Amino acid sequence: MESRIEPPASASSARRTGGAKVLVAYYTRTGNTRVIARQISRTLRADIFEIATVDPYPEDYKQQVAVAEQQRESGFEPALAATVPDIGTYETVFLGFPIWGMTAPSVIRSFLSKHDLSGKTLVPFITHGGYGTGQSLKVLADHAPGARLIKGFSKQCDQERQTLDEVTGWLGRVELPR
Template identity: 55%
Template sequence: MSEEYDPARRILLTALAGLTLANVPLVAAASDNANVLSNNRTLVVFFTRSGNTRVIAGVIHRSLKTDLFEIEPAKPYPEDYFQTVAQAKSEHDRGTLPALKNTVPDMAGYQTVYLGFPVWGTSVPPVVQTFLSTHDLAGKLLIPFITHGGYGKGDSEDVLARLAADAKREKPLVIEGSQERRTTETVTSWLETVRS
């Protein structure tokens, strides 16, 4: 997590994300013992802290009319940015993966999974690694979209290759999180190249 914390920016992003995903039903989590909401074979899965990744997930979801699932840790990360940085660094250093609040109930029903996450400490956040370790992506098309605070994707592709070794992977969209004004246009153009 290389991006500096800006409370005003976070409020704006949270508002934008709320508009982006307002009234969008999420895939019913396995812990709810409910069924997936549609027969769609494409799922957008995302983890976000500041809201950047949620905005992109919303654009993909709306453009492709997919199902949607938000990765959340069973115990939420602290609200304080610096405490979250310290916790994520500790998890990374110890090699521990936090438990998930929910899981996708019928991962087998999806052929394509768009996976979005921010880069934390030059890598995939531990909670996203938990998701990858607990959901079988074998044979699926995995299409990553990665946000970062200016330092690039880090070792994200190596982590994805290791934890989703049996998935087919597209080249990821890698976008700097501070580029909100261009996010929708960039994601829409990228989706056109993936769908062609």
Template identity: 50%
Template structure:
């Protein structure tokens, strides 16, 4: 965040996020340079998140600071491809096969947490496989769950239905849903642009 324009834009977005989540108008949601320590058990609330491009990470870190919550990033043992199209292909294959990828990280478990904010992007119009793995690994039955969903233009897809099926005993609160920059749209626009300015 070396660019002051980016900082100002993010701060403005954080104010909107705070209003949507019910924080007071005067609440300060300022991005900080250093993330909260991962796996620090110091709160009854956990923010668990998955992020590919960083949009969901910004939201998760902001919520963790605002709520004085612990923060945990959901990661897979086998990383996803950096290339967007390859990433989409692998995510689609996991959805079609129902694969639950193994997760990495030293997660201490959910004992002691009463509330869980689950932040994730939409992959293929549904919940990503790593988030399904996280929910399969840990019992959410007696937790209050706050879904926080980012998407690239197609909305939450089937993710809320999937969430209800995976954690039927959890108390699921209304979701915060935010459209973020779409890599797919950017790639499409780039293809159109190169076809125009660089004709074959």
């Protein structure tokens, strides 16, 4: 997947933050964080950038958890598929990601290591499975020490997964004519 900056989508209810240039950067595994990122981009008329790794994480959830744990414990930062070429032009960066193992995924550390956010306002938006933001705000503060980290948004997003699991289970029980 090649990440690129997309200009803001037009929306009649869109507003800008006092003329300041805003970027919405996000990493998503299941798409929950993407939904929030697009809403922020539309509402603020902000550019949007999907963070991706050169080597994608495994599709299988258990394998992904194992890889994430190994990366977290070793401090490994995966290579990014692309970086924001003009990060200096943005005054505010909304940074979205899911919680993995009670913290930000390693790919977020990679993003922060590759982008100097000194002097910028950093606004996190975080999706999680019910355990809150964990240590993720400390990760942001530690990896973007020159940024002004402000209170963000967090949302439990496992309801969609639970619903899909229920529908899949139900479909497995439906007796269709053969």
